[in-house]
Amino acid sequence: MEDLRQLLLTYIEDVPGMLGIVLCDREGIPIIRCTLEDCPEPATKPAFLSAHSTCSEQAGKLGLGSNETIMAVYQNYQVVHLVHTGIVVSVIATANAVLSELLTTTESLKPLIQDISLAVLDPV
């Protein structure tokens, strides 16, 4: 597990402003968390993370197709949520971070997330 955390840490350190990466299931139960000291704790709580699934489901009813990614920009932070192979990926960064770089990071994480999903989640 520590090896995976170190690997995620390299992704975090590559992007200026990125503070943490959290992988959890749709209920918000964390699978693995890698955060820096400055990462806000509420953004890594299950109550915050599980709200994404409901938001994504409701957003899919807007007539624009199913929702893939949610990017929430707050006063001090930004959070990017996406679901890939049943795992909710949440990337937390400062408000100054470049959003496209956060998205690029989530794209590059997808092969790793898929393998983690196969190893950890119960088959549907």
Added chain:
Amino acid sequence: MGAVLSWCCGTETDSDYGDSGERTRLISDHSPQQTLIPELIQDHGRNLPFSSSLPKVNDEQNALQNIQHEIAANVIDISAIDHLPVVEQNDYIEKSTIYGKRLAEVGAKLAAKHARPTGMAETSGGDVEKVLSEEPIQQEDLGLITEIAMRAEKESYEFRITHQDDLVANFGER
């Protein structure tokens, strides 16, 4: 049920059936066992274009449930966020423990599989010397790269957006 029968029996033919029509009570108040059946439905040896049996209650319930499910699937319900299913503490701990165990079994393998290149930090000394002793790029190429980079920096520094048209306009106007 009355509405279904009125659809079956038609709507503008009250005069053909005297007092019976779409609003006629099917079950009489005076005799609970008497059932007034509209004339058209009574089978006098004629072949009726529709089935004389009423839809079963189960079919109606199923149809209603299907309609409810379809509406629930299409309606945007923001309050659903306030009513998220609460994960109990025991379930939370149990699942997170299971995830941790499973990940611990494969974590090292996955980390090795998806390891990212770290430049020359892990390169051996001999390979580093080999790379450093290779012939460098030509000075012409280096000059071209430098000039293009300086031009790009200058242009990006001078890039400005000039606001001209109003961003807010009345709807329908061109």
